[in-house]
Amino acid sequence: MSLLELRNISMDFGGLRAIDSLSLSIDEGQILGLIGPNGAGKSTAFNCVAGVYKPTSGEIWFDGADITGAQPWDLCRAGLARTFQIVKPFASKTVLYNVMVGAFARTDRTDEAEAIALDVLKSLHLDRKKDFKSGALTIADRKRLEIARAMATKPKLLLLDEVMAGLRPTEVDEMIDVFRTVRDSGVTIFVIEHIMRAIMALSDELVVIQFGRKISEGKPEAVAKDENVIKAYLGDEYVAS
């Protein structure tokens, strides 16, 4: 059964159609990657799911319920967590404090929230830095914190918006391991990513969009050979004829 389903989503900004009747679905336990050239509408699609924008038409179903246009905090409580492309830590607060804010989505008690947060930090190997001010972390650790916060809300589905951007190759490898850990704990992942090496290694399924339309989908190896995809990324002359 699919956990998240986009049914004919369209999103207009004034006269510009950023997404044109896009449909896709993610099965439970899967990692689905959404890729496409710059300006293809990836982040817009992502923001429609995350409750930032209400799509102009179409429906979004999550876990058997229509969530089109729901507020971000309600989505979080329903089990849909997200990270931000530009990380937004609560910079004046400690790492533990940051993660506890997320943990409070599942409990009203401070000691329980702290226990949840410490668990998550441990599983992401951030527990040694729990008392650091989050503003003082390296970019890789801030991205890890962003994921830790989202994981503390105990999501069923994790939306990742370019979490690898700006990381060094070794850090990308570490991050891939982090996502595998997350997936193995039973969380479904919907990821937007520019770093091909990472998304090819991670995704079970890929969806490619261009100009707001879906141009290809399937297993990563198949998608990489798809003519439409090669055209979209490299231009017509690179298609082997």
Next chain:
Amino acid sequence: MTPQSFKKTGLALLVLTALALPLILRSPTYLHILIMLYLYAYMTTTWNLVGGFAGVLPLGHSVFVGIGAYTSTVLWLQWGISPWIGMLVGGCLAGFVGYLIGKPTLKMRGAYFALATMAFVEGVRVIVENVDKLGPFKLNGPRGLNIPPLPAGESSFLAFQFSTKEPYYYIILFMLMGVAYLTWRLSRSKLGYSLSAGGEEPEAAEALGVNVAKCKVTAMVLSAFLTALAGTFLAQMTLFIYPKSVLTLDLSFELAFIALIGGRGSLAGPIIGALMLRPVTEFSRIYLSATLPGMHLILLGVILIVVMLYQPRGLSEPLTRLMSRLQDRICSTKTGGAQ
């Protein structure tokens, strides 16, 4: 000595000193200055619930002081209802008004909330100044309300009037300790975490399940309720209230000044701020009010600019650092001595 017990000892000493002060300080003038200091520390602490934790800048908190003062006074003068009950009624009324102001304005980001609160308090002041009677309630316009004092030398707890300063001192001290404890508890609760997070990065907080606007409104209602209690206290202290004394921007700004200079969002900030700035206000009123009325606000402004330049997070931060260094030294020498 562990850091924990160091903090506890320090706090206990502070509370004991505050409790014992009236035994040493017999002069009513000094007691009055202390009472006003605690009153401002109290009002700034309640201001801080919104202005500090929720990360917005309320510039109209005197409207709640005014509601508290007028409600209890009107109830006492017209129906003989004890100001203690009036205090709670005023608090509830202020909480309701806080909800009405906060609901539409706290969704807005930036300066709109500050401007809306300022406009509201001015509006209320103009209304109160221009009506003698609001429905069945006598407000007496700009002349204000006089609470007839009890015969000389008499005290009555029920009437909230005492012939000496000491009872007022202890009442406001307990109110201050209560609200400080409440703030401490709040900062460690779900609401406290949600408020701080929403104040710092609203989008990220919302994605983590925090309904930021709702949390801010809750804080506003709580803050309004508690601030109004101070209004009743002020009315019973001075026995005379008029629109320009309890419904002015002067008072609203002073609370914001104290919090910003002391350190908003921290527990100690408002108390440190009041401790340092109330004397400035008092002495400028005593010595300069004849020649330069309103000088205290100018002085506060200058202090605020200097503090913002060198300690943008307020004075409580360097003082906290100093305290923790002192704590480290004392704790380490103590354990060193034991070894």
